[in-house]
Amino acid sequence: MEPLKVQTKEPESEDSEEAGELAPLNSRLLGGIIDSLVGLGLYYSVVWLLPGMFERFAWVLVAAYWITRDSLPFLKGQSIGKMAMKTKVVKLDGSEMIGDWQTAIVRNVGLIIPFFGLVEAIILITRDNKPEKGKRLGDEWAKTKVVNAPTESPDQD
Template identity: 30%
Template sequence: MQTIEINTTQNVVIQYEMAGLKERILAFFLDSLIIWSSVFILAAMLASTVGEVITYIVTSLIFFFYTLVSEIIMDGQTIGKKALKIKVIKLNGKEPVLSDYLLRWVFRIVDIYFSLGTIASILISSSDKGQRIGDMMANTVIIKTDPTIGFGLNDILKISSLENYNPEYPEARKLSEESMLLVQNLLHTINKHPNKAHGEALTMLVDKLCSELNIEEKPKDKKAFLKTLLKDYVVLTR
């Protein structure tokens, strides 16, 4: 599983799971199927009514501009990318703009069409960020929108002996595993990238959990509170 860390404009570091070559190729073939199906269907429908010239213009527009228009109106996705749960994002944490999508689209000629996908495949496989030329020029990467969670709470928190452990927050059993994974990820991020933005995120998460668990007295040591909550959850739910 290859990941990438992106520092957002709010100075918050977010870790994404990068889309692999397999997902990108499958998305490309799915989009190609959609394009060619649309071209053939429209050609059959329009040829007898508007003439060959208009038919050629309409089908050419679909063929050449499908990817560009789709990524612009679907926030970095085409139908193929959406089906494979991947999307285009910027490395600097900002939202991609029209010029970014244009650069990616223009360099498809070199990356994919002229080289039959060879250049794109080699660069995506060998690049640390999985970028083809178009991505390098536009400063973009493609990430998974539904990343694989390759670990559970038993892997996150190793407690050697629980026989005599007395949970401090029995209400922790009400929380979901997703909430606890979020707690662990935030603790990991804060330890690795301590800054004001992550400190604010820590405060917000602690306030939310205290509210959910009806804990009236807010803990002074927020990180210690979250670590204790993790332990309690593991003990109470295993």
């Protein structure tokens, strides 16, 4: 009997150099706080404008923003918090998230669970000096990372 031969693939480079430099921890945390405030603003705007039975609709709207915010085409693939902090989410191969609903949902679905965002922040902080630096669980699940967004320079004539 011949021994079993297992063919292994070369490990793919997990982090593309073109994807950009990892965003610093403080930028990520502040961006998350800004996005939380945006979510609260959405909620209270709907509840104030449409009182009564629309409170559940407001929660659905906030959840929809939270899980799709990194792929919304009208925001150019950045959440409002990421725009403010000049960061963005990219896939590990460096490709953009604009319109990639599936990856955004996989990355952010845990955040609609109460207190899971706090757990993710703690994970992000404790991994700051480890090989998993800059990756929360959602980044691992969706194979994404948060990088510094390139600043666009104005056209020079």
